[in-house]
Amino acid sequence: QKEVEQNSGPLSVPEGAIASLNCTYSDRGSQSFFWYRQYSGKSPELIMFIYSNGDKEDGRFTAQLNKASQYVSLLIRDSQPSDSATYLCASELYNQGGKLIFGQGTELSVKP
């Protein structure tokens, strides 16, 4: 079992809709979770991180964490074509030097 799993997609949503991206993790020792956006050929850009159960909002983005279910999600409201990218979920393993383990990424396409 992979440590961090995501649906690879592609996920296609119309402009203005809500995009929902999901991620599950296997290591219960994971404390913090990160969402990155990666455009083709570029390095990942941090969108937000979360470490407490519940929701965390930042502009059009909301991260949700449910530690009991080992589930993390990212909602993008009012999706724009410029949001089209691959979204990477990562968990931080404190007991392994704090390294980030990435999921395989979900490709999002926002259609005008």
Added chain:
Amino acid sequence: GAVVSQHPSRVICKSGTSVKIECRSLDFQATTMFWYRQFPKQSLMLMATSNEGSKATYEQGVEKDKFLINHASLTLSTLTVTSAHPEDSSFYICSARAVNYGYTFGSGTRLTVV
């Protein structure tokens, strides 16, 4: 904000030669640096973790004699791909971690071995 400079951004080398990739934290001291590799349409795979002044810790399946990592100072880590072969062609990305700055990624290096 924290900036990590990675060079070169692109490199083409002949099979059998070695390539060095540099990763510098410009305005902070990175206690830990991570090196990732990403093949097309795949996610970032952690290759190794390095702490300043100590030997790197390699992930399972990564050849430490082929991918030499040096972290001689708190602001510089290098990855040397020795005797590169076409299957080593990939996108290599470094990440620096520091207290108060979290994880900051370099811009990546596209390596093509011909």
